[in-house]
Amino acid sequence: MSSAKSEWKKTWQGDLSARSWQKFDLASQNFLLKTHVDHREGYEFLLTDLTCMWHEKMDIDEVKKRCKTLNPRFEAPLPTILRLLQDNTETKKDSTDYTIQHAGEGLVLVLETKVGGIRFTWEFHCQQAQKEMLRDQLLEPLMTMVGELGRRELRLGQLLKAKDREIEDYKMGGATVSRKNLLTEPFDPTSFHKQQLISKEFDEQVGQGWQEAFTRETQDLYKEVMLTQAWINREEEEDEGSDDDTSLLGGGTTHHAPGATKGSPSRFEQRSPNVSPRKRPAGTPLKGEGAVSTPEKSQKDIELMRREALQKRLQEEAQRKQAKKKKKGALF
Incomplete structure (x- = not known):
């Protein structure tokens, strides 16, 4: 893991996405539930039976009003x-x-409990969530x-x-196992998968269905x-923001095409005529050949090249965003 990602993980506040699903059995029905609470903003609540998904989001003022x-x-x-x-949604309390x-x-979803001998009631009024959720x-x-x-x-x-x-190498060197019950057969993935498919544990796991999908280990995953x-x-988002903030019409700025390696010039890189005194615009004779320089014409050529590069860049950006939309919509 990169150091930048590691540091970001420590400071990221997270949102509803960062909360894992919890198994919840209510009224003889199986649900998955997750809640995200922010003491500055309010809470967000999500519940599903895999057929429908229900959602509620409330800000601080709405929470105060409902509680009152x-x-x-x-x-x-x-x-x-x-x-x-x-606490009462992360774990089902007896x-x-x-x-x-x-x-x-x-x-x-109505929950009723007692806090310090006083009865406390709460109602989560959920609407069907959008299919994107x-x-x-x-x-x-x-x-x-x-x-x-x-x-x-x-x-x-x-x-x-x-x-x-490694074990075979030890055996060839004369090593032996101190107890016979420690002996193992060489691992064969094909045989292993066949044995698992006919095992009692496989039938039990399939019989449980999705109710046991989120164990402690899978919640962490x-x-x-x-x-x-x-x-x-x-x-x-940072890459796209950097692309949007950098104008191709600015002079003396190096731009990278999508996929170009930072630090190396892309095919869109433009150089000002005064960057290198040893270079001259194509088609311009050297001094001493009786030629007269035409800076106005050179500037127009550069401007045209920049505009063409900008148009091509915008087309590629639109294609990339369209490809992302198609990828996200592929499940539906």
């Missing part, structure tokens, strides 16, 4: 209220009663996790084979996937 309406006798600092909401109420396409918060991260777990499985197989070669995606998006 639902709990007129309850007095506590706002950070305490927000922490109470987060001391808290949860109720699901469907309202048309929306959904209301289903893609960005669940489907795309899960597919990325599948790809990453496949990569890790392949890497573990390679390490096991390397260990087998989800967070890392979302964190890394935020880092990648940050780099892309």
